[in-house]
Amino acid sequence: xxxxxxxxxxxxxxxxxxxxxxxxxxxxxxxxxxxxxxxxxxxxxxxxxxxxxxxxxxxxxxxxxxxxxxxxxxxxxxxxxxxxxxxxxxxxxxxxxxxxxxxxxxxxxxxxxxxxxxxxxxxxxxxxxxxxxx
Amino acid sequence: xxxxxxxxxxxxxxxxxxxxxxxxxxxxxxxxxxxxxxxxxxxxxxxxxxxxxxxxxxxxxxxxxxxxxxxxxxxxxxxxxxxxxxxxxxxxxxxxxxxxxxxxxxxxxxxxxxxxxxxxxxxxxxxxxxxxxx
Amino acid sequence: xxxxxxxxxxxxxxxxxxxxxxxxxxxxxxxxxxxxxxxxxxxxxxxxxxxxxxxxxxxxxxxxxxxxxxxxxxxxxxxxxxxxxxxxxxxxxxxxxxxxxxxxxxxxxxxxxxxxxxxxxxxxxxxxxxxxxx
Amino acid sequence: xxxxxxxxxxxxxxxxxxxxxxxxxxxxxxxxxxxxxxxxxxxxxxxxxxxxxxxxxxxxxxxxxxxxxxxxxxxxxxxxxxxxxxxxxxxxxxxxxxxxxxxxxxxxxxxxxxxxxxxxxxxxxxxxxxxxxx
Numbered sequence: 001x002x003x004x005x006x007x008x009x010x011x012x013x014x015x016x017x018x019x020x021x022x023x024x025x026x027x028x029x030x031x032x033x034x035x036x037x038x039x040x041x042x043x044x045x046x047x048x049x050x051x052x053x054x055x056x057x058x059x060x061x062x063x064x065x066x067x068x069x070x071x072x073x074x075x076x077x078x079x080x081x082x083x084x085x086x087x088x089x090x091x092x093x094x095x096x097x098x099x100x101x102x103x104x105x106x107x108x109x110x111x112x113x114x115x116x117x118x119x120x121x122x123x124x125x126x127x128x129x130x131x132x133x134x
Numbered sequence: 135x136x137x138x139x140x141x142x143x144x145x146x147x148x149x150x151x152x153x154x155x156x157x158x159x160x161x162x163x164x165x166x167x168x169x170x171x172x173x174x175x176x177x178x179x180x181x182x183x184x185x186x187x188x189x190x191x192x193x194x195x196x197x198x199x200x201x202x203x204x205x206x207x208x209x210x211x212x213x214x215x216x217x218x219x220x221x222x223x224x225x226x227x228x229x230x231x232x233x234x235x236x237x238x239x240x241x242x243x244x245x246x247x248x249x250x251x252x253x254x255x256x257x258x259x260x261x262x263x264x265x266x267x268x
Numbered sequence: 269x270x271x272x273x274x275x276x277x278x279x280x281x282x283x284x285x286x287x288x289x290x291x292x293x294x295x296x297x298x299x300x301x302x303x304x305x306x307x308x309x310x311x312x313x314x315x316x317x318x319x320x321x322x323x324x325x326x327x328x329x330x331x332x333x334x335x336x337x338x339x340x341x342x343x344x345x346x347x348x349x350x351x352x353x354x355x356x357x358x359x360x361x362x363x364x365x366x367x368x369x370x371x372x373x374x375x376x377x378x379x380x381x382x383x384x385x386x387x388x389x390x391x392x393x394x395x396x397x398x399x400x401x402x
Numbered sequence: 403x404x405x406x407x408x409x410x411x412x413x414x415x416x417x418x419x420x421x422x423x424x425x426x427x428x429x430x431x432x433x434x435x436x437x438x439x440x441x442x443x444x445x446x447x448x449x450x451x452x453x454x455x456x457x458x459x460x461x462x463x464x465x466x467x468x469x470x471x472x473x474x475x476x477x478x479x480x481x482x483x484x485x486x487x488x489x490x491x492x493x494x495x496x497x498x499x500x501x502x503x504x505x506x507x508x509x510x511x512x513x514x515x516x517x518x519x520x521x522x523x524x525x526x527x528x529x530x531x532x533x534x535x536x
Contacts, residue, residue, distance in 0.1 A: 032300020051195030061185030087201035166434020319463030329453030335489035
């Protein structure tokens with residue numbers, strides 16, 4: 001499979017001159033940065049039935065404000081969250097619990113990338129679901 | 135100044151045997167752990183007018199669920215938060231912006247500890263505001 | 269400018285089926301993940317004349333072991349590192365101090381990406397220096 | 403058990419006026435801060451046979467430079483470290499792998515505190531091994 005790609009500079013992008021790449025490459029690079037950052041930011045964070053909603057919104061809004069992000073969905077698996085039985089009985093965020101999908105747009109390109117734990121790989125995979133011309 | 139201190143074991147504390155200290159020492163130690171953790175957890179997090187409330191609640195609830203915490207207040211300074219002018223114009227949490235106060239209780243001791251940027255020290259200081267017998 | 273791109277699957281890549289993209293897009297995505305992660309991992313870390321070498325090597329080796337990385341260089345600016353004058357006089361890593369360059373390879377594509385503070389942008393920029401066919 | 407405690411101000415401590423506590427409480431509080439910080443700093447870090455030594459030294463030196471620390475030992479369990487078989491086969495630091503012991507000193511008090519995974523608690527416990535008058 002083969003695609004023709006273009007390189008443009010988003011008029012809002014004062015850093016555009018530093019990038020030697022197509023719009024599609026830029027869009028997926030920006031998504032990779034956000035996913036790599038969110039992972040290291042939130043792994044190990046304390047999560048409970050009381051703060052899980054706020055934690056999701058903190059993630060979504062924290063990514064949305066970053067460059068070239070159009071849309072973000074973040075879901076933390078609640079299966080293991082439960083009432084505390086003793087002071088040491090609390091949960092921290094692991095790679096298994098996160099499902100984050102980010103849509104980025106740069107110039108003529110839009111991409112959807114995702115962080116999700118893949119059971120058969122036993123790995124929290126960050127992957128590219130879609131790259132499209134807009 | 136001199137105080138007599140006691141050592142007890144909180145009945146909920148299945149880890150009590152590991153600690154060789156007074157209740158007061160235990161209470162401030164637990165507060166120190168939480169403040170040290172919250173600092174490294176949230177420094178560098180993206181913060182905006184949209185997510186600052188969620189970020190504060192994430193902090194409060196994330197600490198509250200940890201061992202021997204009675205009460206938590208967290209405030210993020212909003213002075214620098216503003217509308218974005220371009221994609222690179224966003225703010226991340228720094229030590230100057232955080233004000234977090236934690237009340238911990240262990241056995242007969244209660245302590246109030248705080249993280250706050252002290253202008254004259256130019257340092258985000260974690261300190262012990264109060265230690266009391268309850 | 270326009271380039272034809274190809275999509276292959278690296279034979280070592282058991283996650284290849286999840287990616288809908290060209291080799292070039294995959295290579296820059298992998299680089300973005302690593303740069304985004306390293307930034308959030310090390311911002312705020314305590315750095316001194318004694319541990320700055322180890323910190324650089326920890327970064328380099330920690331990235332090198334991740335998927336599809338061929339080469340890593342990491343440099344922490346030592347300008348602000350100095351002898352301590354009092355207990356509160358120590359330095360933590362900021363975005364201004366880091367210069368990290370990562371070469372990733374996927375299938376037929378190789379890319380060089382970089383994290384570096386750009387004075388005129390006043391921003392620690394992550395950017396794509398080169399994308400090439402190999 | 404009961405101990406008489408004293409409050410002094412370390413002459414190097416320009417923040418001393420903010421603390422309302424004994425030297426012993428101060429010493430354990432400082433240890434708690436460092437242990438809480440190191441945990442959140444290094445959990446999730448990529449670790450391999452090549453970088454595990456540097457990671458330990460980065461921890462030790464990073465803590466040693468902080469206020470009122472006399473001595474630090476850090477050990478990362480190497481049992482799970484091994485040769486990579488495929489790109490996704492790498493290890494990140496978990497609470498089970500860390501054993502960190504910190505000696506802090508404030509005024510007339512010295513304390514030894516530790517982070518270690520306790521099998522019977524299934525918890526990475528931070529605890530106070532010793533508090534002594536010096």
